[in-house]
Amino acid sequence: MARIDINRSGEMEVFVRVVECGGFSAAARALRMTPSAVSKLIARLESRLGARLVNRSTRAFQLTAEGRNFYERAMSILIAMEEAERSAGAGDEPVGRIRLNTSASYATHILSPILPEFLGRYPRVSIDIVQTDMVVDLLAERTDVAVRAGPMKSSSLIARKLGDTAMVVVAAPSYLARFGVPRTIEDLDGHSRLGFGYVRAVEGWPLRKGAETVIVPTLGRVQASDGEGLRYLAIGGSGLVRLSAFTVREDIAAGRLVPVLEDLNPGDREAFYAIHTGQAGPLPSRVRVLLDFLAEQGRVD
Known part of the structure; x- marks a missing residue:
């Protein structure tokens, strides 16, 4: 031996x-x-x-x-x-700390309302939440699970889909009162189009123009590194923004934001995934129960 x-x-x-x-x-x-x-x-x-x-x-x-x-x-x-x-030391009961990386929008509108139930189910599990829209190296950042939007590139990561969400262009009533309601792509030339301050899979807004879909670039005096930042900028009257529908649903219902250009909406949807590294061996139980819970309760659709 x-x-x-x-x-x-x-x-x-x-x-x-x-x-x-x-x-x-x-x-x-x-x-x-x-x-x-x-x-x-x-x-x-x-x-x-x-x-x-x-x-x-x-x-x-x-x-x-x-x-x-x-x-x-x-x-x-x-x-x-x-x-x-x-x-x-703990039998089959999930125990330990989970490092979860997610966007501020998902954390605010999806995760926060359901997190108390998860913590109640698994009292010996703790969670460190890191909020960023930037893509991170899960191994380098010691991240157990990351929630990300957009197309998944082929890699060693394993993804569980959390549904997909419609996209919508919105603005505050105060902004529309000052600058008017855009109804055509040409009308956007006179508007502040708020965007993300980092590279995304699609740089701009897909909008219908006749039988085609064109990409309209964002062109605003302000950019933000996350969707929640853009949402607050829009509510404050800084310009138009295109966001996931689930992040602005309550704002629209309350009148804080108004959908615009719906006739030009191509109907594209953005997929969300819970991803983890495809390392050899079984998943730690604490990670497995979180993935199962997000697939059950943390869907964006």
Whole structure:
């Protein structure tokens, strides 16, 4: 039987911390070790594996292809070890902390109303919610689940669809009173069209023009990094905005926002997904129950 090396998990933890911190010195500070000790440990790990994991230089820290592969596998193993320890102490009951990355719009309009029920079902599960519309690296950010809108690119991520939502162009009554109600694509030339401050799958608003669908670019003096920011800008009278219907449904009912250009709406819908990494092995129970709950209660349609 091969000798069991009880230090292997420790080596993995140090290597993972080096990657997450972006270098030996930063990892040493986080681990309360000396940089030389961290460097020697990584060198010993590389020697045992027979592969270079990190390209070292005085100016940059860069993972090799072997290093990236080992990092992902090490993360999978460490997560499985953590889950095994939790399961041993808690039976089949989900327990532990979930890091959830989601847009502010989904967190505000879908997640917040249903979260008390989830916490009531699973009293030993805690959730850290990180709100951003930007796409993040789940492994690098130590994220368990992310809720994202738009088409899914083929990758190692596994997605569970949470439905799809209609899109609508809206504006505040005060804005329309000042600048008029646009009825054609040409009318938009005189309007502030609020947009996102980052690259999206479709840059602009799809609108019908005869039998075709054209993309009208956003052109406003203000941009925002998330849908909730754009929603509040629209309510305040800063311009027109095109958002998911579920985020403005209550505003329309209350008269804070008014739909416009509905005759030009092409009827496209935006899909939402709960995604997680496709790492080997079973999902941690805490992650599985959250995915099941979102598929049940957290749909956008």
